[in-house]
């Protein structure tokens with residue numbers, strides 16, 4: 660059984676859930692002010708499974724994109740989804756075409772040759 664909220668027993672899990680609730684409130688307040696917003700999370704994030712919380716965000720103009728970072732020059736794939744109020748988000752859809760290696764992101768691994 661999928662439990663996107665987790666078991667509510669780990670401090671980091673509780674903090675993550677609190678931050679998610681706060682982000683929803685913030686997005687709703689930005690909607691009232693007609694100010695755009697966007698959320699970015701890995702595509703495999705449990706965030707996308709919490710439909711009861713994020714479904715109200717679908718009430719306004721809603722755009723979504725999914726892309727792999729390797730398509731934008733990074734050495735890692737990290738499939739990422741962004742949702743928000745910006746129509747141009749759909750222009751960033753770009754999934755890996757294969758044919759190259761990916762750097763595996765693992766916790767604190769950081770390639771110092773990459774510039775932010």
Ligand SMILES: [Zn+2]
Nearest residue numbers: 729736755757
């Ligand atoms: Zn790739």
